Amino acid sequence: MVDKKPGVAARKTALVVDDSKLARYVLKEMLVDMGIHVETASSAEEGLGFLSASAPDVIFMDHMMPGMDGFQAVQAIKKDPKTARIPIIMYTSKEGEVYVAQARAFGAVGVLPKKLKPVQLEKVLEQLKLIEPRPDEPVVDNTPNTVTIDEPADMPKVEHTLEELARSASEELEKDSMRGLFRQLFVEQRDRIKLDQYELLESLASKVTPVVNTATRRALWWTLGTIIAALIAFVLLLRPVYDALTTVTSQLIAANATLTRQAQQLEDVQQQMAALGTSAVTASAGATPAIKIEALEWAVNQHSQLPYGIPLNTQENEKYIAQLAEYLSRGGFEGDVLILYHAGEFCEVKNEVGQTVLADPDLPVTGCILRTFNVSDHEQEGIAEFESYLSTLNKYYPDINIAFEMMGTKYRLKEFPEYTSTTRSGQWNQIAAQNNSLEYLLQPAKNNRELTQVSQ
Numbered sequence: 001m002v003d004k005k006p007g008v009a010a011r012k013t014a015l016v017v018d019d020s021k022l023a024r025y026v027l028k029e030m031l032v033d034m035g036i037h038v039e040t041a042s043s044a045e046e047g048l049g050f051l052s053a054s055a056p057d058v059i060f061m062d063h064m065m066p067g068m069d070g071f072q073a074v075q076a077i078k079k080d081p082k083t084a085r086i087p088i089i090m091y092t093s094k095e096g097e098v099y100v101a102q103a104r105a106f107g108a109v110g111v112l113p114k115k116l117k118p119v120q121l122e123k124v125l126e127q128l129k130l131i132e133p134r135p136d137e138p139v140v141d142n143t144p145n146t147v148t149i150d151e152p153a154d155m156p157k158v159e160h161t162l163e164e165l166a167r168s169a170s171e172e173l174e175k176d177s178m179r180g181l182f183r184q185l186f187v188e189q190r191d192r193i194k195l196d197q198y199e200l201l202e203s204l205a206s207k208v209t210p211v212v213n214t215a216t217r218r219a220l221w222w223t224l225g226t227i228i229a230a231l232i233a234f235v236l237l238l239r240p241v242y243d244a245l246t247t248v249t250s251q252l253i254a255a256n257a258t259l260t261r262q263a264q265q266l267e268d269v270q271q272q273m274a275a276l277g278t279s280a281v282t283a284s285a286g287a288t289p290a291i292k293i294e295a296l297e298w299a300v301n302q303h304s305q306l307p308y309g310i311p312l313n314t315q316e317n318e319k320y321i322a323q324l325a326e327y328l329s330r331g332g333f334e335g336d337v338l339i340l341y342h343a344g345e346f347c348e349v350k351n352e353v354g355q356t357v358l359a360d361p362d363l364p365v366t367g368c369i370l371r372t373f374n375v376s377d378h379e380q381e382g383i384a385e386f387e388s389y390l391s392t393l394n395k396y397y398p399d400i401n402i403a404f405e406m407m408g409t410k411y412r413l414k415e416f417p418e419y420t421s422t423t424r425s426g427q428w429n430q431i432a433a434q435n436n437s438l439e440y441l442l443q444p445a446k447n448n449r450e451l452t453q454v455s456q
Contacts, residue, residue: 064094325400340440
């Protein structure tokens with residue numbers, strides 16, 4: 001600011017167009033201090049609206065603004081006959097000779113920088129005849145060295161261009177006052193920005209929080225639903241496999257229990273034979289030898305059932321027959337051991353993966369498939385290996401001929417219930433399990449036939 005206000009010929013009006021509130025404030029304060037009445041506009045559009053009703057003596061125009069920029073505003077002002085003669089000064093941070101030339105081409109009389117000093121502004125206003133020059137300064141006249149501003153014919157001539165005045169101004173008047181003013185403006189602007197930021201953040205928080213909470217809940221429900229659906233699908237896919245494994249496991253447990261009982265039975269027979277002595281088995285006359293052979297035959301047939309789905313060539317079956325052959329050999333038995341395979345006519349169904357399994361116990365027997373004696377390739381392979389094993393035993397026990405014969409489902413050890421819809425699969429398969437067995441027939445040699453009561 002200057003120490004002494006210059007004289008004012010008549011109160012002039014300036015229009016300051018700038019989107020920066022701080023820039024408008026600074027320029028307005030300097031103009032008011034020089035006796036100029038100031039109107040402000042925060043955009044080019046607002047400035048044009050003001051010009052439609054009023055005509056200021058000078059316009060200070062910013063260049064970079066949202067919407068219409070400064071050059072576009074200058075063009076619009078110059079096209080309107082009512083405002084074409086108003087001098088326009090670009091008040092911007094842009095600089096350089098190229099920019100000054102562009103500004104003049106659009107119709108501006110010159111360019112002033114944003115970092116403007118009061119003395120620069122004062123000289124520009126003097127050149128435009130908007131304020132009187134200082135009493136202690138000579139009045140600038142039109143000397144041969146003056147530069148004419150490219151404006152309408154009746155515009156005043158200035159001694160130097162505004163750009164030259166801005167570059168040549170060197171006075172540093174009122175430094176302390178300007179520093180104080182800018183410091184105060186800075187503090188006010190900083191506090192205002194902080195307040196605006198706080199209000200903005202508070203407003204955003206109130207709007208965003210419900211959205212975030214809702215989105216979070218939706219995401220959690222969606223994730224939970226996806227997990228549940230995946231678990232259900234997983235269970236449905238694995239259920240057939242689980243059922244098949246459960247069935248096989250149950251069958252293996254039952255088979256192990258049956259074979260364990262058979263082995264225990266043979267152990268009991270072995271103990272009986274050891275107590276009676278070998279002579280009791282090989283005696284040629286009397287009832288005792290015949291009874292012992294029949295007792296042995298009865299004993300080995302008490303637990304000869306085969307669990308469902310278990311092949312013949314299991315280690316337990318082969319061990320059981322080997323022990324029987326050993327017992328007979330030690331007892332002096334000579335003759336045939338005939339092993340008859342009776343197949344159980346089980347009530348079966350197909351599961352989800354196409355496997356043949358036992359039907360549900362509550363299913364009517366008329367709704368399942370009765371297993372006829374159709375030997376599969378896998379079962380045929382097991383039977384062949386079983387017969388091969390029996391041939392090997394015959395080599396070790398030349399006095400005993402172990403033979404194997406498949407009886408199928410023709411001869412039933414136990415009769416089935418009636419085949420009607422009232423008969424359940426569970427009842428039917430209990431009988432089938434008892435019929436699914438190996439029957440052992442002990443047949444002494446011809447010379448000892450009278451000692452046994454075994455039918456041929």
